Amino acid sequence: MAESLTESLRVDRLYKAFGGSPVLEGLSFSIQAGDIVGIIGRSGAGKTTLLRCLHGAETPDAGDVFIEGQEIGRLKEKELLAVRRRIGMVFQNFNLLKSRTVWGNISLALEIAGISKSARIARIQELIGLVGLEGHENKHPSQLSGGQKQRVGIARALATNPAVLLCDEATSALDPETTSSILALLSKINQELSITIVLITHEMDVIHRLARRVMVLEQGRIMEDARIEHFSGTKEKHALTQFFEGEEQSVLSGQRLSAIQNEKPHGGLPALRVTVAESALFTSLIPALYEQFSITSQVLRVNLNENYSDTGATHFVILSRDDENALNWLVQNVEKMEVLGYVPSGI
Numbered sequence: 001m002a003e004s005l006t007e008s009l010r011v012d013r014l015y016k017a018f019g020g021s022p023v024l025e026g027l028s029f030s031i032q033a034g035d036i037v038g039i040i041g042r043s044g045a046g047k048t049t050l051l052r053c054l055h056g057a058e059t060p061d062a063g064d065v066f067i068e069g070q071e072i073g074r075l076k077e078k079e080l081l082a083v084r085r086r087i088g089m090v091f092q093n094f095n096l097l098k099s100r101t102v103w104g105n106i107s108l109a110l111e112i113a114g115i116s117k118s119a120r121i122a123r124i125q126e127l128i129g130l131v132g133l134e135g136h137e138n139k140h141p142s143q144l145s146g147g148q149k150q151r152v153g154i155a156r157a158l159a160t161n162p163a164v165l166l167c168d169e170a171t172s173a174l175d176p177e178t179t180s181s182i183l184a185l186l187s188k189i190n191q192e193l194s195i196t197i198v199l200i201t202h203e204m205d206v207i208h209r210l211a212r213r214v215m216v217l218e219q220g221r222i223m224e225d226a227r228i229e230h231f232s233g234t235k236e237k238h239a240l241t242q243f244f245e246g247e248e249q250s251v252l253s254g255q256r257l258s259a260i261q262n263e264k265p266h267g268g269l270p271a272l273r274v275t276v277a278e279s280a281l282f283t284s285l286i287p288a289l290y291e292q293f294s295i296t297s298q299v300l301r302v303n304l305n306e307n308y309s310d311t312g313a314t315h316f317v318i319l320s321r322d323d324e325n326a327l328n329w330l331v332q333n334v335e336k337m338e339v340l341g342y343v344p345s346g347i
């Protein structure tokens with residue numbers, strides 16, 4: 001599908017804090033109509049808060065959110081409701097009304113929008129067909145599988161013809177097979193209806209399978225923002241993938257950090273401290289390291305520079321192979337690089 005150049009949504013210096021602690025630290029970005037953007041980040045990075053600000057469910061402390069060119073903070077109640085209809089939300093836990101059937105849950109969004117009964121019937125039938133729930137119209141949520149519940153959630157989100165679909169961990173509660181079918185449905189919706197999709201997730205695999213652009217959110221800041229082909233280069237797992245793999249990984253990271261030694265054991269992997277002027281820079285070098293030297297880089301820790309105006313960062317990284325050419329290449333492309341030591345392979 002040819003990409004339209006119309007802007008679907010834009011945020012400008014979006015800032016949000018809870019109890020004095022900043023959660024979104026002045027984010028600015030724009031999303032083109034028809035794009036699929038994945039926002040990835042660890043738990044607490046601010047993903048849900050960002051999505052809630054985009055939907056108008058959360059009021060930013062500073063900064064603006066524009067939906068199809070309209071700044072939602074300046075709209076009156078009635079105008080805000082109309083703009084909100086242009087945004088559909090899909091939730092991790094589906095958020096269906098237990099007391100209503102599949103039909104009734106989808107209908108609710110249309111009832112709230114004041115759509116007449118005859119128009120509702122036609123629209124619900126259309127949506128049921130689109131998400132593949134024919135024959136399940138009269139079932140209640142308790143009679144549905146997780147995947148079917150999410151199909152209802154998607155149909156409900158699409159009911160008012162939104163321009164943007166915001167998906168908050170839409171597949172996190174689903175098994176791998178069901179996840180695949182929901183991702184396929186979202187892809188179909190994007191292609192057939194030209195709907196912009198913004199999905200937040202902590203699963204790199206979901207990003208690889210659906211997103212065309214990826215933003216990495218870390219401590220309320222965008223650490224990287226790239227088209228998917230420039231983000232990873234291949235479908236191989238690379239450091240960032242591992243970085244976001246959760247608890248197990250952080251235990252592993254801890255083990256690996258404490259295993260750094262001066263002497264290089266046989267097959268030992270180099271552990272580096274890499275300082276860059278811009279925090280996003282190192283993660284953008286990871287695909288190049290892979291392409292040029294077939295080396296993957298595991299980022300164990302990122303320390304952002306304290307000074308807010310300085311976006312630099314220090315990364316602690318383990319490379320998958322000790323390669324002099326790769327190390328020389330890195331030295332030329334970053335502010336500062338030190339080999340801290342080596343870790344035995346296999347840890």
Ligand SMILES: Nc1ncnc2c1ncn2[C@@H]1O[C@H](COP(=O)(O)OP(=O)(O)OP(=O)(O)O)[C@@H](O)[C@H]1O
Pocket residue numbers: 018019023041042043044045046047048049050202
């Ligand atoms: N309503 C609230 N009141 C106070 N603190 C909040 C509120 N909502 C979010 N936070 C805090 O803001 C931070 C970011 O939360 P958010 O839910 O946006 O992160 P997330 O990246 O979506 O995490 P997760 O993947 O765990 O859902 C967290 O420290 C959270 O505790």
